[in-house]
Amino acid sequence: MDFKELSVKCRTYRHFQQKPIAPEILEELMENVRIVSSAMNGQVLRYVLVKDPHLVKALQPAIHWAAALPKELGTPKEGEQPVSFILVCKEAHANPWSDIDVGIAVRNIALNACSYGIGSAILGAVEWNKVTSLLDVPEDWKPRLLVALGYPSCESHIVEVPANGSIKYYLDENKNYCVPKRALKDICIVK
Ligand SMILES: Cc1cc2nc3c(=O)[nH]c(=O)nc-3n(C[C@H](O)[C@H](O)[C@H](O)COP(=O)(O)O)c2cc1C
Structure with missing residues (x-):
């Protein structure tokens, strides 16, 4: 897949096949995110890779999916939920750039997953108290985003x-997502 195709295909997916992701691929995602750029090379991010099916199932109710859609359409039902998660946290006393580091990290994970045909959803509307207690996240790791993974x-x-x-995403007649994106001429000045 060339970079243009990767950029087009690397969308948010909210409905997944129940096929597990090979451990080597999950390991590769973590190895590649380990070496992403970080402000001042501070490396303030911490991760929890969740592949245990019981924990994956237990996390589902903590997520608020697709604010733009009715719950019955945007929230994955049993049999279409993500099969793995990566929780991205930052250190308690992280530097002022740490949220930018978080953005770089999650996009790296999403693109890397997409290169294997694996879909992802970057999730911020998450009940973090449930997540931290379920995953027993260390006290000084502050959760920022959860990345859901699975074959779409x-x-x-x-x-x-x-x-x-309107830039609200919607579903077409086949329940596929349609995501309006602004034209380049409307968001970029060339000098
Ligand atoms: C920082 C961030 C937080 C997000 N949080 C959620 C979320 O909590 N729930 C959800 O269903 N989608 C979430 N999304 C996905 C966005 O809704 C999605 O990126 C947007 O609709 C555009 O779709 P696209 O990713 O396919 O371009 C989030 C995306 C980002 C970048």
């Missing part, structure tokens, strides 16, 4: 922003 069971397509200007 739906598609997601980029569409043009409609005439009314």
Whole structure:
């Protein structure tokens, strides 16, 4: 997959096949995120890779999916939930750039997963107290984002922003996601 295709396909997926991800692939995601750029090379991020099916199942109720959609459409049902998670935390006394580091890390994970045909969802609307207690996260690791992973069971397509200007994502008649993205001319000045 070249980088353009990767960029197009690396969307948010919220419905997954129940096929496990090979441990070597999960290990590769972690190995590659280990070496991402970080402000001042501070390396303030900490991770919990969740592959135990019981823990994966237990985490599901802590997630709030797809705020733009009715719950019955946007929230994965049993049989279509993610099969692994990576929790991204930062150290308690992280530097002021740490949230930018978090963004770089989750995008690295998502692109790396996509290169294997694995879909992801970056999740911020998460009940962190449930997650930290279920995963027994060390006290001084502050959770920032959860990345859900699995082979997608739906598609997601980029569409043009409609005439009314709405950038709300929606489902088409096949329950595939349509995600409006603004045109380059509307977001970039070239000098
Ligand atoms: C920082 C961040 C937090 C997000 N949190 C959630 C979330 O809690 N629940 C959810 O369903 N999607 C979440 N998303 C996914 C966005 O809704 C998604 O990126 C957006 O709709 C655009 O779709 P795309 O990723 O396919 O381009 C989050 C994305 C980002 C970058």
